[in-house]
Amino acid sequence: MTRTNPQNEDEIVSEESVLLDQIAQKVDAAERLSAAEAEFLFQPGVDVHEVGRLADRARRRRLGNVAYYNVNAHLNPTNVCIYRCRLCAYSRDADDADAYVMPDEDVVARAREAAAAGATELHVVGGLHPDKGFDWYLGLVRLLHDACPEVHIKAFTAVEIARFAELARQPVGKVLEQLIEAGLGSLPGGGAEILDPHVRAEICPHKADGRAWLDVHRTAHRLGLRSNATMLYGHVETLEQRVDHLLQLRRLQDETGGFQAFVPLCFHPEGTRLAHLAKTSPVDDLRTVAVSRLFLDNFDHVKAYWITLGIGIAQTALAYGADDLDGTVRYEEIHHRAGSDSPEALSVAQLRRLIGEAGFQPVERDTLYRRVER
Numbered sequence: 001m002t003r004t005n006p007q008n009e010d011e012i013v014s015e016e017s018v019l020l021d022q023i024a025q026k027v028d029a030a031e032r033l034s035a036a037e038a039e040f041l042f043q044p045g046v047d048v049h050e051v052g053r054l055a056d057r058a059r060r061r062r063l064g065n066v067a068y069y070n071v072n073a074h075l076n077p078t079n080v081c082i083y084r085c086r087l088c089a090y091s092r093d094a095d096d097a098d099a100y101v102m103p104d105e106d107v108v109a110r111a112r113e114a115a116a117a118g119a120t121e122l123h124v125v126g127g128l129h130p131d132k133g134f135d136w137y138l139g140l141v142r143l144l145h146d147a148c149p150e151v152h153i154k155a156f157t158a159v160e161i162a163r164f165a166e167l168a169r170q171p172v173g174k175v176l177e178q179l180i181e182a183g184l185g186s187l188p189g190g191g192a193e194i195l196d197p198h199v200r201a202e203i204c205p206h207k208a209d210g211r212a213w214l215d216v217h218r219t220a221h222r223l224g225l226r227s228n229a230t231m232l233y234g235h236v237e238t239l240e241q242r243v244d245h246l247l248q249l250r251r252l253q254d255e256t257g258g259f260q261a262f263v264p265l266c267f268h269p270e271g272t273r274l275a276h277l278a279k280t281s282p283v284d285d286l287r288t289v290a291v292s293r294l295f296l297d298n299f300d301h302v303k304a305y306w307i308t309l310g311i312g313i314a315q316t317a318l319a320y321g322a323d324d325l326d327g328t329v330r331y332e333e334i335h336h337r338a339g340s341d342s343p344e345a346l347s348v349a350q351l352r353r354l355i356g357e358a359g360f361q362p363v364e365r366d367t368l369y370r371r372v373e374r
């Protein structure tokens, strides 16, 4: 991508439209965008609606007119965490008044309740408790799988898996094999934040680094597990660091093909030690969804996760390249603690209405994006 040195505002505008035209031609020819082109699309001056229209074209070419949702529930077994990341409003020290560890019977009851409500998936993530070994986390998966064998268990971020490997003094692959044997079905995409080490040093200095995050997913894919990838944006990162994050995900996907969905997560500063930062704007949220769709040309799915985006932006994001609203999401704690004001759960009827109103055909999927017929 070549840039001249524009002399005035008109020249800048016309240079932008030339670049947008070039990118549009590449999108229509299904050619891969460069990192420089993604950075250009992230610039606040570039027409976000035009970027959205391009993303919508790319998304319709891949998936047609359908948009997905699932019926799921979250389970956060403990909020006690050794890492206490600056970005986190959810974690507590073990002696804090509102620290908790769910007893086994509550874990089982929660899973049975979710299954009875029609959930096809349990999304299980939480803190890394200083007194709990790998066996406790492994036992949770076994407990859930034994209680509800028909429900897919999507559990533990790569940060948790990396810590289990440390605790068990075993390679990541061995840890994953035991979890699979206990009933693990796939990995969620959390803990990626921004992979750049300088950003991690500011927002989450103690947990697994970017390389370890990628290695866990690489190993999981090698073992046949599918996983998702997230990007927590809108805090201290630069646009270049955002694009570099996407680039690293795209490279790993070229290598393994094991990612199912990319989930952009806007940062909610409230309740964190980064509370002085401003929230992301709706335009930034929509632009991030759209650029992700355009740049991650080897990911089938981009989620508009309504819990973090809010229902209005998530619904709008379906026209900006997203194809999945995620699920009914009962019992989500992590983002609500950080000030997300979206409701506790949505019904299937609400999700279907949101998708239909946006002009798409709602399709219920399971965790592996197979259609669910009820």
Ligand code: SF4
Pocket (backbone or CB within 6 Å): 081, 082, 083, 084, 085, 087, 088, 089, 090, 091, 126, 127, 128, 159, 204, 207
């Ligand atoms: S973000 Fe995750 S790893 Fe960091 S403190 Fe919160 S729960 Fe722990």
